Amino acid sequence: MAPPTDSAMEAAAPPCPASHLRWDLTAAQIQDATAKLIEKTKRVYDTVGALAQGDISYENTLGALAAVEVEYTVQRNMLDFPQHVSPCKEVRAASTEADKKLSEFDVEMSMRRDVYQRIIWLQEKLENSSLKPEAKRYLERLIKLGRRSGLHLPEETQEKIKEIKKRLSVLCIDFNKNLNEDTTVLPFSREELGGLPEDFLSSLEKTEEGNLKVTLKYPHYFPLMKKCHVPETRRLVEKQFNSRCKEENCLILKELVDLRAKKAALLGFENHADFVLEMNMAKDCQTVASFLDELAAKLRVLGEQERALMLSLKRQECEQRGLPFDGRLHAWDLRFYMNRVQETLYQVDQNLLKEFFPMEVVTAGLLGIYQELLGLTFRLEEGAPAWHPDVQLYAVQDAHSGQAVGKFYLDLYPREGKYGHAACFGLQPGCLLPDGSRQISVAAMVANFTKPTQNAPSLLQHDEVETYFHEFGHVMHQLCSQADFAMFSGTHVERDFVEAPSQMLENWVWEKEPLRRMSTHYKNSVPIPDQLLEKLIKSRQANTGLFNLRQIVLAKVDQALHTQMDADPAEEYARQCDKILGVPATPGRFCGGIWAVSHGDAMPHTDYWLD
Template sequence: MYKRVGMQLEKSERDKLKEIKKRLSELSIDFQENIIKDDGVIWFSKNELEGLPDDFFEGRTQKEDKEDGQVKYEVTTKYPDLFPVLRMAKNGETRRRLQVFEAQRCKENVKILEEAVELRFEAAKILGYKSHADFVLENKMAKTVANVEKFEKELRELLEPIAAKELEDMLELKRKDEGAKGANVDDCIYVWDFRYYLRLLKEKLYNVDEEKIKEYFAMENVVSGILSIYQEMLGLKFIQVDNSSGWHKDAQLFEVYNSEDKSFVGHFWMDMHPREGKYTHAACWSLRPGFERADGSRQYPVSAIVANLSKPTPTRPSLLKHDELVTFFHEFGHLMHNICSQTKWSRFHGVEVERDFVEAPSQMLENWCWEPEVLQTFAKHYETNEPIPAEVVTKLVNAKNLGAGLLNLRQIFFGLFDLQLHSLTSSPKVNPIDIVKLYNDLRLQISNVHSGEEETWQVATFGHIMGGYDSGYYGYLWSEVFSADMFYSRFKVEGLKNKKTGYDYKNLVLGPGGSKDGMDILIDFLGREPNNVSFLKSIGIY
């Protein structure tokens, strides 16, 4: 740590490093603020949005187009607008326009990222490292660039045959779909095709209707179900309290207690729906870490989960897609990591673990979203209150790995783009790098999904790369190996409601925070070193 913060350097070098870090902090804030502020609006007629369900239009802002006299509906780039249109709109031109519009936001962020890459390189050189990636990975589980590259390469080779079959199945659907409309069919899948034809493939192969399934995931029931599951698993009690001290009326505040001895644990906030000027993704933040005070008393943690889940309409409550349910479980897992951690020092509290381990505890809890015995406890139809039928859950579970090849290759693309950008060993000023071209070329090369002919800069909204995941995005897949091992080796074998397993998870995995190495935490919980067998099975490779 002494070397990593530059304490061994001459004062002039320390001062230069301090200025670089200050500037990087400013750039990170600017990058994220630009994404929030540049939340664009595009207008479509109802015909152009054919395929979207009726509740998509309820309460939606509309206006009459002065040129053609048609009523047009407002569509934003927020997730509850963007993803349904890309998934449901039958009109390929509508999907293309929205995707291009989304990929042409925040052009100023390209320059910000370029400057950040140069500054990260300079800081690494001052500290004596070959590259920023070498600096970052030194104290991660992966340790070296070579280890990350090996992991990504081996997984990519296993995924490519699966992805090729998925791509061909989607292309076959596209040929039939576009051919029936008399359109010329490009023999490739574009970015705006992917979600649409993956949905059609899911309906064709498994008879899964996502719009019907969401009727069983009313927000109120989901929240109640998640709180109940986590309380039982971790031996906690959540009590909703007055939220008048919060930043918005929609943010809910909860107190947390241990259920056995009634001792206080901490507070958490939930702010779940989109609104103007709000952070546009889903995340969990520690607002105040827990730690042991000098007098032996405890500073209790405060954490918040912020998301942009589907909003209620005038005639329906908030109904979540199943993938939104998975997101909710994931972020709530981070929340519990922050709440259940018991560390002496705030520096190691909660999610302050290795970046390539931090996702494992929350990814592990995503598995609950695919378990019939779990879903049928809270998934009830918003009108009839009937539990979700067992056959619907079976279809949903059977379709779980559809798209696993392409979706995981997409994750590999993000990880390798990040790594290539930050493993440069010569200054970008001397050997300039075209960040937009690198991003677009790698996406096609690895994920086999085309971005079209129009100039786009989707990298400008890649928030992770300016939000702490630089040289660390690979960690999403890396930690999936650990999350699968924890779930299938303990919870699946011993029972999802097994109290000892839940308490071991709370005390051995969440409790230490970053005060123990991730590998030691895994060995404590598993009783052995982790392996990738469960992960490969979980995505359908074995």
């Protein structure tokens, strides 16, 4: 790959290569392809690492690494993505093992001091050359990453860092696998699920004794916590949800935090948080601590007002139902009374509102809005191969030129073993290939919305519509990026910026015109009434104090785990809940699903605050 120039970019207008991804690999094929990918990629690194200083050139060093990175990224995603989405447990297991082997290989290649030295030599050789800005940035980033791997340190220290990095990658993979494979089911009677709508109850499977099965997946957990008026049911579900995989993941979390601290120390940082923040605008954990403290202070009065309102609603609820009132808000009360604030203060009935947001209508409206906003056209590829029959594939073109832009998959419904959050996975980077042509970008949006049944369509809560719009914004960011190098394609931007496009684009779900375009009543297709729309839009400010104070709690715990020695996650979470949120944490709550990957390594773009 030669240094890209402006004229080369202008000439790179032939049709985009198609997607190189396939989803029909068996467990054995995944294992075999993993070994071949490692062998092929290692040959390139060996060749670069063996170059004599006088033979160094852009083409045989940076160009060679950039070229193999494109191919490796696509093949790697094809091998490790099935662990999150495949309906076959054997394939998921093979994909998880492939991820572990490839992650270990990633560590090995990131610790290649011979390759790092060749990049240093190249920088010296090209010091006064006219590299394009992105090529220069690629060169500088490789050197920066080399130093952050300790390649400037003694060999003995490098070996310690290498072993830690390998262990960290395995722990992160196992942690998330445990969550994805969780199959916890809680049986409840209809009375114990009081307050939940009939369409929700009728969608639940039954035990042999006739009780209803509640899982800990999003389509069960969130509606139950918002609408069930039986406090004990909410308490049980909240505790179980936040204690998923507690035994195994507690041990993983402790080891993760310890190893991160050791690696940071070997690299000359005071703690792991400072190591991570070096690449962010904040630069150090003291800046973060000051920001969080200042924000918490500004939100304190609003939080107190919102807690007082919720307590008054709880008193009324207890009086109406003949329940004892203990004068306190508990963790299992929060979502319920946040919903009650919307219903009483803003007169927003979420059960009524969701009837205007059937999945098909929301999807059509969302796709239409994004096409109009970004000047694109989407075309559904009927019968396109995918990893599950529910998945749809769309081809994307520039509306003006007809140029292919990329493709995206929509995988919207939960199933056993599937990734449990909402996330955008980049599957194929949009970037230049060695011949100067542009490879199209491919992404997948993976979510867990309520699946339609024979008797009921998939109806979305408004906050689910917002999540849909937000995550699809990441898909568009992935596809519309015009980077030269795979390392900078799509959402592979500076961490401080990665949420900005989606947070801007999700604002459309709070405006009347786009809301009308993505809503009609599922029974008779009548439009959503103006009065209901106005109430919904006004409710945007509901609970903002407590919501953001909870975000500060999560950030504080994350910082504590990665700045203090031997900080206990549950104890720290309980302390920050009391101090900042004013709502005590559930005793024995684990909460590891948030922090384990908050300072993790290779993960898809995802929004962990949903947990």
